[in-house]
Amino acid sequence: MKVVICGAGQVGYGIAEKLASEQNDVSVIDSSPNLINAIRDTLDVRGFVGHGSHPDTLALAGADQADMIIAVTLYDEVNMVACQVAHSLFNVPTKVARVRAQSYLRTHWQDLFSRDHMPIDVIISPEVEVGEMVLRRLSLPGAVETARFCDDHVVVVGIMCEEDCPVVDTPLRQLTELFPDLSAVVVGVQRENRLFVPKSADALLVGDLVYVVARRDHVRRALAIFGHEEPEANRVVIAGGGNIGQYVAENLEKRQSRAKIKIIEFSRDRALSIADRLKRTVILHGSALDQQILREADIQDADTMVALTNDDEVNILSCVMAKKLGCRRNLSLLNNTSYPAFAHALGIDAYINPRAVTISKILQHVRRGRIRAVHSLQNGAAEVIEAEALETSPLVGRPLSEVDLPPGIRIGAVYRGDTVITPDGSTQIQAKDRVVMFAMAERVRDVEQMFRVSLEFF
Template identity: 65%
Template sequence: MKVVICGAGQVGFGIAERLSAEDNDVAVVDFSPKLIQQITEILDVRGIVGHGAHPDVLVRAGIDEADMIIAATLYDEVNMVACQVAHSLFNVPTKIARIREQSYLQPHWRDLFSTDNMPIDVIISPEIEVGEMVLRRLELPGAFDTVSFADGEAVVAGVSCDENCPIVDTPLHQLTDLFPDLKAVVVGIYRDGHLFVPRSSDQMFVGDIAYFVAAKGQVRRTLAIFGHEEREANRVIISGGGNIGLYVAKELEQRQKGAKIKLIENDRDRAIKIADNLDRSVVLHGSSLDETLLLEADSPDADTFVALTNNDEVNVLSCVIARRQGVANTLALVNNAAYPDLARSLGISAHVNPRQITVSKILQHVRRGRIRGVHSIQNGLAEVIEAEALDTSPLVGKPLKEIGLSENMRIGAIFREGELIIPRGDTIVRAHDRVIIFAMQKAVRRVEQMFRVSIEFF
């Protein structure tokens, strides 16, 4: 597949890294010679210095033969025009744009991005995607990574195994005997910097991070089995009143009528503006690194402290301060890929990575085959993929134990006619089932092939 990526920043780099590793023909366009030099030195991609919306620059990138353009520059308008040029002049089949300004995304302007106006096939809004991830973490504070699949009927969650986890040192196959009616299965384990798909004889140890797939109605029970019975956050302190912080506060006001929300914003003008946009939240002006201000926000009585500023270091340090003042759960927004492990070592309960969330959303539309959803795990070491099984899929019609799946992938759930099925060895996948698979990066291409339409289908 030939892909042109506009923007060599964190998101553009992340997409280029994943696609080039899978032997796709990738060209990256950016106005910064420094960024282009960096990306071409590290990745096997072609780099073009220039404006991402200019036709002559896109031609140098090979747009006339491209299957897809991904416009992920810092500027919405450049992204939109790049997609328009790709459509109008070069008839590129798939056009994806990152758009951050919420005004463009208002429901009453939905026709703006139609084929007759500004033809963009997929719009990625990082603020909304990240905000929704934060809200899911607040709903399930025992998990540090959560995403929904199968129309919300299945949840994939990551959970830390600490000293209070009662099922450590227990072979996974025994968990099935201990909890026969539990609709959940462990699909991945992260241990000492290494992620792997566990076998039934494997067991979890203290310090591990386990990833499981569970029916939505049994997620809390599954977390309790892991020793996490934290309640949904009701008293929340938010640090940072940017687009993400404001979105989270507004949604909390609407979704949890009894929630008590305090928001800290360092910029006075911004604090006044967001105070006018919120109904029940208390907005405080100042730095979240100020211990006195955190106490003024009643941090010792808070359920969760959420740091959403645009500064990783401020987010991490303010979470440490809040935890020292008695906040049980803390969540930090971090862009630096090296910070998640540091955050965990400092006792921070969870983190969100905007780049990883945006990359996951884009990959959902890049993956070949009948792919309905994608979520990246541990900075791309693995992916959780939801795909629709076709009549020609090698998964269909045979018991799973006879198919011989790669040791680098595991089926976590099957969604069939509104029912979620946790697979066993004798489970048979039917055509049109939606299958949720945990796959190590080296197995992702194989997953795509299993769900592609073969020529015999026609």
């Protein structure tokens, strides 16, 4: 696949890195010579210095041959114009744009991005995506990571095995015997910086991060089995009243009538602005690193501290301070990809990487075959993929015990009609089933092949 990426910042770099590692033909455009030099030096991509919305720059980058353009510069308008130019002058089939300003995304303007006006196939709004991820974490506080598939009927959760985890040292096959009616499958384990697909004889150890695919109504029970019975957060303190902080507070006000929310915002002007927009949220002007301000926010009585500032160090330190002052849990936004490896050791209960959220959203449109959703794990070391089975798929029509799945792939759930099926050896996948599977990065191509339309189909 030939892809043109406009923007060589964190997200653009991350997408280029992922696509280049899969032997795609990638061109990256950015107005910063330093960013382009860095991306040329480290990745197997072509770099072009220039404006991503200028026709001559797009032509140099090979837009006339491109299968897709992904516009993720810092400016919404540049991203939108780049897609328009790619469509009008170069007839690029798939156009993806990152659009931050919520004004463009209002439902009554939704016709703006139609083919007749501004032809953008996929709109990515990082603030909304990350905000929704925060809200899901608050509703399932025992989970380190969450993602939803199959119209929200299937949930993937990352669960940390603590010292008091009841199922430590228990072989996975025994878990199935102990909880036969639990609709959940362990699909991946992160142990000492190594991510792998466990075998049925493997046992979990203290310190493992376990990825579980579960039916939505069985998620809380799965968390409880792993020793996490934390109730949903009702008292929330948010550090940072930017777009994400405001989005989270607005939606908590709408969705949880009993929620008590407080925001700590460093900018006085921004504090006044969000105070006018939020109805039940208390706004405190000050630094989230000021213990006096944290005490004013009643941090000692809070269920969760959510740190959503633009500064990773402020997020980490405010979460650690909040925990020391009596807050039960914390959740931090971490942009730096090297920080998550140390998060748990520093006292961070859960974290969200905005870049990973955005990249996951884009990957589902890059993947070949009938891929409906993708969630990237551990900086791209593995993916959870939802795909639709076709009649020609090698998975269809045979018991799973007879299907020769490559190592590094594990099926977690099958969604048929409105029913979630927990797979076992006797399960037979049918055409049009939606399959949720965990795949190590080197096996993603195998998954794509399983769900591609073959020529014989026609």
